[in-house]
Amino acid sequence: MSNDSNRRRFMQLTAGGLVVSAALTSPDTTCAGSGSVTASVNPITGDVLRTSGQLSSDAKSMIESERPIPVVGTSDILICGAGPAGIAAALSAARAGASVQLIEVAGCLGGVWTVGLLTKILDAGNKQGIMKELLRKFTEHGSQVAMDSQGTVYDPEVAKLVLEEVCVEAGMKIRLHTRLVGAVLNKQKQLVAVLTESKSGREAWLAERFIDCSGDGDLAAHAGCEFEVGTGSDCTCQPMSMLALLTGLDPELVRPWIRETGSVAKKRLLELMEIHGINPSYRAPTLRHLHSNIFSLMTNHEYGVSAFDANAITAATLRARKEIHEIVDGLRSIGGPWKDLAVVATAEQIGVREGRRVRGRYTVTASDLAHGLNHPQGVCRATFPIDVHALNSAGNKEINRDFKTSGMKPYDIPYLALVAADVDGLLMAGRCISGDFIAHSSYRVTGNAVPMGEAAGLAAALSIKQRVMPHELEWKKSNS
Numbered sequence: 001m002s003n004d005s006n007r008r009r010f011m012q013l014t015a016g017g018l019v020v021s022a023a024l025t026s027p028d029t030t031c032a033g034s035g036s037v038t039a040s041v042n043p044i045t046g047d048v049l050r051t052s053g054q055l056s057s058d059a060k061s062m063i064e065s066e067r068p069i070p071v072v073g074t075s076d077i078l079i080c081g082a083g084p085a086g087i088a089a090a091l092s093a094a095r096a097g098a099s100v101q102l103i104e105v106a107g108c109l110g111g112v113w114t115v116g117l118l119t120k121i122l123d124a125g126n127k128q129g130i131m132k133e134l135l136r137k138f139t140e141h142g143s144q145v146a147m148d149s150q151g152t153v154y155d156p157e158v159a160k161l162v163l164e165e166v167c168v169e170a171g172m173k174i175r176l177h178t179r180l181v182g183a184v185l186n187k188q189k190q191l192v193a194v195l196t197e198s199k200s201g202r203e204a205w206l207a208e209r210f211i212d213c214s215g216d217g218d219l220a221a222h223a224g225c226e227f228e229v230g231t232g233s234d235c236t237c238q239p240m241s242m243l244a245l246l247t248g249l250d251p252e253l254v255r256p257w258i259r260e261t262g263s264v265a266k267k268r269l270l271e272l273m274e275i276h277g278i279n280p281s282y283r284a285p286t287l288r289h290l291h292s293n294i295f296s297l298m299t300n301h302e303y304g305v306s307a308f309d310a311n312a313i314t315a316a317t318l319r320a321r322k323e324i325h326e327i328v329d330g331l332r333s334i335g336g337p338w339k340d341l342a343v344v345a346t347a348e349q350i351g352v353r354e355g356r357r358v359r360g361r362y363t364v365t366a367s368d369l370a371h372g373l374n375h376p377q378g379v380c381r382a383t384f385p386i387d388v389h390a391l392n393s394a395g396n397k398e399i400n401r402d403f404k405t406s407g408m409k410p411y412d413i414p415y416l417a418l419v420a421a422d423v424d425g426l427l428m429a430g431r432c433i434s435g436d437f438i439a440h441s442s443y444r445v446t447g448n449a450v451p452m453g454e455a456a457g458l459a460a461a462l463s464i465k466q467r468v469m470p471h472e473l474e475w476k477k478s479n480s
């Protein structure tokens with residue numbers, strides 16, 4: 001069935017979004033009340049909706065005055081974050097016939113795949129559906145390297161284009177350059193609206209179902225969900241890492257140091273660096289060949305940086321970029337095959353391994369991994385090992401073995417780990433689902449984020465069609 005006819009059928013079933021409108025205009029809805037006040041500006045003229053406020057007497061806070069916020073979008077399903085999870089959620093929801101609004105703060109789709117310059121998709125081999133489709137497209141549009149790796153080693157620029165093509169074709173609405181900054185519940189604790197900020201100012205968006213694919217769990221936190229961060233009382237998280245694209249190397253001459261030749265390549269690269277007085281903050285430097293003479297490099301760790309502290313992230317970003325350039329300068333000075341090495345680009349967004357793990361109606365635990373959980377409502381089977389990077393520079397090993405003791409067998413991620421426990425109408429997908437610190441270190445990779453997103457998008461659409469809340473939906477393994 002075409003996407004258009006799918007959507008027509010869906011709209012008939014949901015009375016064209018009337019369910020949303022009814023929820024929002026009911027008298028006990030906390031976000032109702034600004035009446036008919038107009039709150040819009042003409043985007044051509046550059047006008048802004050001005051704010052006003054009052055500084056507290058100690059000048060430590062500002063009380064902003066009430067002001068109307070324009071409602072700029074109404075959709076069946078709104079997805080926050082267009083990383084691997086968000087793309088898959090949006091595609092599956094749109095293909096199930098729902099109207100979909102995708103909101104992303106960066107200037108392209110793909111999250112860590114593109115803005116983060118990742119270049120490698122892990123734990124994708126056993127996945128079907130959208131993951132398989134995207135790998136095929138990355139291969140078709142990619143290089144010989146992409147072909148040899150069945151699309152799992154990809155060029156981020158190819159990924160940007162492929163993702164834009166598939167998302168546009170699926171008929172969803174995409175809003176880039178827009179950050180979600182607030183969420184509004186009704187009195188039944190159902191999420192009914194979100195607020196964003198962008199060059200268009202502060203805006204409100206209504207939907208029947210919401211999916212948090214922000215990686216960091218921003219939407220769930222704004223909605224008032226409980227969550228966990230990192231491990232221990234100080235919420236220690238895995239380090240952040242900035243990635244870079246490089247050029248100036250002949251792939252044949254640097255073959256021994258290329259990751260795809262085996263994990264020993266990382267050891268060799270570290271040895272080469274150390275012999276020449278280079279001490280990377282990440283002790284398993286990873287060089288990948290992408291195509292022609294373009295490579296990617298991960299050689300940086302930033303320890304103890306909170307994903308929710310813009311000052312700390314800024315400092316880590318500046319440190320990381322400086323370190324990458326210093327390391328590349330150092331490698332170039334070795335000469336030989338490295339003599340023309342140069343940085344093409346560093347990632348605009350430093351890679352964040354850990355944000356909030358939002359409390360769901362099921363929590364994936366280390367014990368589930370140890371026993372190889374087989375769950376009747378599994379959305380995907382994760383096979384990636386426990387992978388906790390060093391948590392501080394003192395424990396700077398390739399892999400932190402302290403956390404490996406509980407063991408891991410391939411396990412199912414149950415549907416209810418994708419459903420928020422504290423708020424109705426909200427699902428999560430990707431690294432912000434409900435799990436403990438150890439389980440997260442395994443399921444966080446993008447070969448799992450995609451099928452989680454695919455399941456969340458379909459579940460959101462099905463729950464509207466069946467007029468049930470996502471936690472009431474009977475998810476079957478065969479949906480996955």
Ligand SMILES: Cc1cc2nc3c(=O)[nH]c(=O)nc-3n(C[C@H](O)[C@H](O)[C@H](O)COP(=O)(O)OP(=O)(O)OC[C@H]3O[C@@H](n4cnc5c(N)ncnc54)[C@H](O)[C@@H]3O)c2cc1C
Binds near residue numbers: 104218350430
């Ligand atoms: C350095 C590093 C190396 C890694 N290596 C690998 C690897 O080799 N292979 C692999 O498969 N996985 C790897 N991972 C893990 C994996 O990349 C992540 O866990 C994965 O990105 C999860 O996907 P996601 O869609 O949940 O999150 P993300 O990719 O982080 O996507 C979240 C999206 O939401 C957007 N967003 C966030 N907040 C807001 C907001 N408030 N409003 C609007 N938009 C918002 C972001 O801009 C982003 O586009 C690595 C991670 C890091 C950090």
